[in-house]
Amino acid sequence: MIIETLLAVTGLAALVTFLVPDEYAGRAAAVFSVLPLLGSLLLWARFNGAGNALVDGDVAFESAAPWMTLGGYKVQWFVGLDGVSLPLVVLTTVLTTLAIISAWSAIDERQSQFYALILFMETTLLGVFTALDFLLWFVFWEAVLVPMYFLIGVWGGPRRKYAAIKFFVYTNIASLAMFIAFVALVLAAPVETFSLPAVAAALRGEQIAGFLGLTPDLLRTVAFVAMFVGFGVKVPIVPFHTWLPDAHVEAPSPVSVLLAGVLLKMGTYALLRYNFTMLPETAAALAVPIAAVAVVSVLYGAMLALAQEDLKRIVAYSSVSSMGYVILGLIAYTLYGVGGATFQMVAHGLISGLMFMSVGVIYHATHTRMVGDMSGMADRMPVTTGILVAGAFGYMGLPLMAGFAGEFFVFVGSFGSTTLPFAPIFTAVAMFGIVVVAGYLLLAMQKTLFGPFRLDTDYEVHGAPLRDTAPLAVLLLCIVALGVAPDLFFGMIKDAVGPILQGGGL
Amino acid sequence: MAAFDFAPLIVLLPFTSFFVAVAAAIWRPNILPKGGALPGIAATAGSLLVSLWVAVEVLGGGRTAETVYVWSTGVGDAPELVFSLLLDPLSALMLLIVSLVATLVHVFSLGYMNDEDETGLPRYYAGLGLFTASMLGFVVAGNLLMAFIFFELVGLCSYLLIGFWFREAGPPSAAKKAFLVTRFGDYFFLVGVAGVFATFGSAAFAGPESFPAVAEAALTGEASVRTFGFGTQTWFSVLGFLILGGVVGKSAQYPLHTWLPDAMEGPTPVSALIHAATMVAAGVYLIARIYGFYALLPTVLAAIALVGGFTALFAATMGLVKREIKQVLAYSTISQYGYMMLGLGAGGYVAATFHLMTHAFFKALLFLGAGSVIIAMHHNEDMWDMGGLRKRMPVTYVTFLAGSLALAGIVPFAGFWSKDEVLYEALVHGLGGSPILLAAYGMGLVAVLFTGFYTFRMVLLTFHGDPRTELARNPHGVGWNVKAPLVVLGVLATTAGFLNMVPVHELLGFPPEYLHDWLAHDGGRSAFAGLTSEHYGELLHDWAGYSTVELSAILPGLVSLGLALLGAGGAYALYAGDDPEEHTEKLGAAKTVLYNNYYQDEYQVWLTDSVVKPLSRTMDTFDQGVVDGTVNTVSSVSLFSGRRLRRIQTGVVSNYAVLLTLGLTALVLVVGVLGGWFA
């Protein structure tokens, strides 16, 4: 019942925050968000799962109850955690608490509604990562969009309506494709339930029927592609990425933190859970196009980031680039590849969260995010600059920070993959992203942070207060801790991804 | 074995000083006396002591390769990724060099930074501490992954320290360039590391499971590895070239040398540290560390030798015309590392290590000497504004002269012995059936001439003649904290060569070639037999086809000495006297080319500014126009059709009623027709 309690407490916190007067809402929300944070740490401490939840693993904190029957198909309340989902749950709670604290400065109207929506979104995100029944999962998956839509559309920048609608409609249409594809698979498979482990067992077991005139193999392929695109929009992969920069630029910084830090991981998490766990043969057959998409995402995203002038757009495009590594790791189907991809989800969540947060601090002080509008910020905001530099190096994959661990695992795993033809070439080309990322981040830092102080918006700039820098420092500590001791999460991740692997390689 | 138990302290002590300085920088910038220098000095001195202890242990035959920390546990076939400590003669020697130079640089910084009232000192000492720790971590690294990790951290520290004066425009730009160019090299290194793991399943340096040992076994057919469809040796060569990419970047070899002269924007003690003992040395040390792998690959060795020889010559020519004292030293560094690469490529493992050691001493000395001059000149670095400092700064002059003699390769200073040995190895192996090495040897030999010239041009312009400016007439005095490191290094630059006097040994049979002996033996531990120069010699002979001809070391030694003297004499002829004139103009167009560094910077800048950036802007236009345009077009289709269709919604109730009625009628008709009512 511990997961139910976690979800209920978070949802209740959202309700209560909604009723708190605006001036106390931020503090209240921060205190409330500590509860799910402690809860997730408790889950971590008492985690006793083994193996993959979808493939005969021991699911930790498993809890199931019948919900309804749809045309002979059993739908359950079914939640549980394994080594893949637990790190993402912890990531969600940590980032939510820090985003709420960082919002104290950034948000100055309708606070109680803002924080209530953030907490509501946390509830739904936790639901996404814990649900093990398709329909239940889908309810959470779609419900995430609602608070995010309002958070961008109400508290966003000048083009917030465009960005919010684009985000909502784009990801929603993608969900439709994915939903139809998955339901078709379930109807074709010999199961009478939407429980993910059961469906996974049936689909991996090579025994599905045709559907609507499609042969089983064709159905698998079509469904794989539809789900890949459906989840890929959320990731986002090139060419379905254009909603992301718009959403990031318009969203307030704390929302960007959650958008980049957690929401994108829903896409990669779902890819891992559905496409790569349930249809491994299809994935292997499509390895080359998938790897090509990954490589293009890495390099294309990085090159676009190089062309941007808005700090948030830079980080947004670099997220596209980083998510490319995740796809590459997944298609490698090796322990370090898939495990590294999962680790990279957490690492990128923390690092991009840090980047968006520190850009937000600078924006709050200068009222601009344009690279050309400022220089020499290090002179006025030394601590923020220090953390931003550290975060940027984390993004570039500096060793002993989480990003390096994730990327290195992916590279080692994908270089020798036997599933992916020409794996060394794909890997080597994708790795060139680490040079381009260093190029644009160093260039942006040189222009904005260093050199003589200059600010075109003529605001009086002081060092950021502790409440702004403290969340940054905490995130940085988390990043370094995971970089020095990746096995904090990587141990359970390796355990959880092992059963879905196939083929050879490291 | 006690010393080895304390060995992690060598890395951890400077690391602790980094933390102390960072904490101070954040909370109480003034809490530490001397801005954090003292913890740094204590930490590096502690590292030096432990390094000495380790060296004694190694001298007594001790060796170790132990895992100190499991970074990522292995599961099944997937390898365990670990931090391991490899202590053998090579790493023990390098530990001594690095910790000694780091200690002296810390002391010198008291004079260069503290006494000059610089701000941000805790940040400076934090950087130095992390720099030292990273390099020491790199030196003791027992596998390729750990080496890469610290290799990158070294790059980070160079970024932080070169960009120390961040309020000016130049240093941040130079810092960016240093990191970016070395990152470009590190990219290849990282691909190589991934490739080594994928190929061998292990990246350890020592032991029977180590990748050089497995590679050797694979070549003899005793082991099988994945070679991804290539021939075994071809694939190993590919890996070798990939790792070489990182070396070329960090050790500033052509064509990735361009970051190093710019790096002079950093404080001078940092330059000393970067050039002598850390960063730049890391590249060459890496090749020496995995020499058992490179010795199997003749193609890669030839490339290393050629790159090294070419860089030695190429950089030396650029050093001929520079005006700033630190620029001359920067190009001399590139050139000298070229010699080390030449030595490694030519099969002279001991010679290259020897040169790495002597160069560390004399280049640290020269940079610290230059720093002393720069203090005296109130941070003016132009040699044409100096002159006559000899009488006003005797300690600096004498020690700087010792360093210069070593750099130029004049007997009996340290640089002579090591450079001579490098060239000798290239010559004997070249004559012994690897003619390509002779080309590298030739370039190295010509570079000796230029080295002698630019070195003494620098000495003469700085210290001799009459003072050319008011600043040079009344230089700022320097304190003990500047002089003491100079004296220590001056002694070493003079005497370090005696460790390995090959020609003298040949002539007299005495004294022993200490360094050869130091690197040759495994101390009776067969697990380390693969890391000895004896073993490397066998590998070179068996796999690279290197064989030597019987050739006296004396004649080649005399030739290079003669060339060095000739160069020095040329400089004396042109620049001696009370009021030397600039002869560089006589070079005409060549001067412009040299002064602009063969336009190497220009083409790299052109590549980023005129190729990469426009490309990225074009891609951005494409992204906004085509990719996002498609998305917006799709949405505009639905918006457009919505705008049309909503016309039906007139708002007039009567129209809705008409539609309802017509709809009902149509429905009834359809049902009727289908139901056969009218049949």
Added chain:
Amino acid sequence: MAVPPSYYLLLSAALFCIGVAGVLTRRNALLFLMSIELMLNAANVNFVYFSQFWGNVTGQTFSLFVIALAAAEVAIGIGIILVLYRNFDGVDVTEATTMRW
């Protein structure tokens, strides 16, 4: 003397058609409402007749519901018409088009 069923149906159809014609041609909201009442009553006529025809009370019960519904509808309809009058100074339904697109 029994009236043939077709008479009832014809009456009902005629009422309904009058109602429809009223809805389609009238612009006065009050006449609109009355026309709708006519259509409902056309249905009621059918209900009542067939209730008698089959000899049970289901149809009559249902017509009571329809009458109640019609009353509620009139209440709301009159309310709407009042608002219409207030906002548009008249009860012409073709005038009130501000809520369209």
